[in-house]
Amino acid sequence: MSTISTTMTEPSQWELQANHPSERVPLVLGDNDFTTVTDTVTELALRRTPPMWYVAMAISLSLLSVLLVTITYLLVTGVGVWGNNNTVSWGFPIVNFVFWVGIGHAGTLISAILFLLRQNWRTGINRFAEAMTIFAVVCAGLFPGIHVGRIWYAYWLAPYPNELAMWPQARSPLLWDVFAVSTYATVSLLFWYMGMIPDLATLRDRSTTRIKQLAYGVFALGWNGSNRHWLRFEKAYLLLAALATPLVLSVHSVVSFDFATSQVPGWHTTIFPPYFVAGAVFGGFAMVLVLSIPAREWFGLKDLITHRHIENMAKVMLGTGMIVAYAYSVEFFTAWYSQHHYEQFVFMNRPLGPYWWAFWLMVFCNVIAPQALWSTWVRKRVWIIFAIAILVNVGMWFERFVIVVTSLHRDYLPSSWAMFSPTWVDLFMLLGSFGLFFTLFLLFCRFLPMVAMAEVKTVMPQAHGDHPPTRFDYQPSPDTPEELRRGHWFT
Amino acid sequence: MTDKQPYALIAEFDSVSAVMHAAEQVRDEGYMIWDVHSPMPIHGINQAMGLRPTILPWITLAHGVVGAVFGLGLTWWMNATTVPGLSPSVQGYEFLISGKPTFSLPANIPIIFETTILFAAIGTLLGMLGLNKLPMLHNPLAKSERFLRATADRLFIVISAKDEHFDSETTHQFLQRLSPLSIEVVMED
Secondary structure: HHHHHHHHHHHHHHHHHHHHOOOOOOOOOOOOOOHHHHHHHHHHHOOOHHHHHHHHHHHHHHHHHHHHHHHHHHHHHHHOOOOOOOOOOOHHHHHHHHHHHHHOOOHHHHHHHHHHHOHHHHHHHHHHHHHHHHHHHHHHHHHHHOOOHHHHHHHHHOOOOOOOOOOOOOOOHHHHHHHHHHHHHHHHHHHHHHHHHHHHHHHHHHHOOOHHHHHHHHHHHHOOOOOOHHHHHHHHHHHHHHHHHHHHHHHHHHHHHHOOOOOOOOOOOOOOHHHHHHHHHHHHHHHHHHHHHHHHHHHHOOOOOHHHHHHHHHHHHHHHHHHHHHHHHHHHHHHHOOOOHHHHHHHHHHHHOHHHHHHHHHHHHHHHHHHHHHHHHOOOOOHHHHHHHHHHHHHHHHHHHHHHHHHHHHHOOOOOOOOOOOHHHHHHHHHHHHHHHHHHHHHHHHHHOOOOOHHHHHHHHHHHHHOOOOOOOOOOOOOOOOOHHHHOOOO | OOOOEEEEEEEOOOOHHHHHHHHHHHHHHOOOOOOEEEEOOOOHHHHOOEEEEOOHHHHHHHHHHHHHHHHHHHHHHHHHHOOOOOOOOOOOOOOOOOOOOOOHHHHHHHHHHHHHHHHHHHHHHHHHHHHOOOOOOOOOOOOOHHHHHHHOOOOOEEEEEEOOOOOHHHHHHHHHHHHOOEEEEEEEE
């Protein structure tokens, strides 16, 4: 009941400001200025640990230990401990890989694409979402690594001169995937770290113990808020956003090529790259919502991650969900229109075959459940959005399960048809990967600046002086000498 | 203590518009080695300070081009070359896949694209840090308790003692006229 009452009071404040149609709700609510924003965000890293953090960390660490135990068991025994068989050779590991790498996409969308589109509301949630991207990519990278079976040979994926006189096959989508995912992980990490440098400096300057000063100081690189530095920093941020935008679209496209360039019915389709990218953003936003709704509650960030942020994310989730729903239906149309016997069989087999329950679960979670977000009444209740976001995560996992398993389990030869059933190792490994994800995320919440303070300050009214915020609000006075106006510094 | 030279004069402000107008005056006074420190980037400050655009985009472009050439060279060398007499460990390996050509540009584009982005992104970060001379291991300004708020909620104008117009007396008086919250002399270490 208490949770309902908080969700009921929130919109009233929000409605108050939203009632005037020409006014948008401010991005930072409450009576905040630079001081209070800094205090709110740094307090968590430097002083106070909410009790819920310990509870959540204990659960996450238990799940992480499940992952470590199952991986150890896999490595000492062999890949036979999984449910993968000759027919369904890509089981849970690849389903989990595609699921996790997709989750990451929302972070880059928020940090790069929304930045280029000047969507200022991203500032409250982008640090969060970028961190989530990196941890999701860590979870994703784990699965192909252990899927090769002999993990001690995983370095064979990298191109390097070797005594075998062998090189990777550069025309294979599997190698494209190696390059795409490793580049994505690296660039996301750089982007996240670079954006965090000014905030790490804030933490350094507010640390009270020598150890904290040193720890934050090393990573803050001596940042001191110089505007000569900010000039190049902002340009670097813009350039990285421009580089990350095509990169994020390429990553899930390349993941979809792993399927689309094969001859398998149900996989061999040109709609896969945009369909996968939309699905990735859809699932990723659902994960950002799942993380940010409890986090803003527990860590007292409701003025910075406002209802408007939650509602905007819900709208993006609805929009990308509609693209995904469209892609599902186009797949059926293409199968029918192709007049291709095997293609048609696969698409009859999905809703009506032995895995009908997985298909309909996917449709319920990804297509039907998000439709509730059309309603303003629903969008004002964050815990309903939270529930829908969880359903979307479940649905997106099942989408990958449907794609991988239903296409493989009944192929061209009925004699090789087989069913796939996961073993306990499969199930615990999936569960354990959430442990890895949440452990990393909780460590981030506790020790790093959870909200991009410097960026939030730029969208506050105090950051714009007495001018309205426009790009051209500075007019040099006419009696300033020309060479001074042009500047002395070749920066 | 007495033999220490001043390092800089710092003036503290608490509003963006105050620091903007002050910066214009410091610029017009002809100071060269000075800076505005703030917890977030200030829009319009580049013109108010008289700063030129950065060359960083060219660094990014150069790294991107190197990355593209690297990716092209890598895919070509790996799968489409055999150089007689070369040591086998660096020799390319001509994969024959269904009789397709060993080198075909479209099939290699994904890898070339990824190396381009990778090199350009690393070049952008290192270029930004390099141009800013970061990491900065030591900064005399950090001695000032007041200045620590430059990364939280205050804005500072710092005029270096190295500037040729700098004079402890007149610069102090000049800063006084900008009506800051406080003025502090920071000594050399």
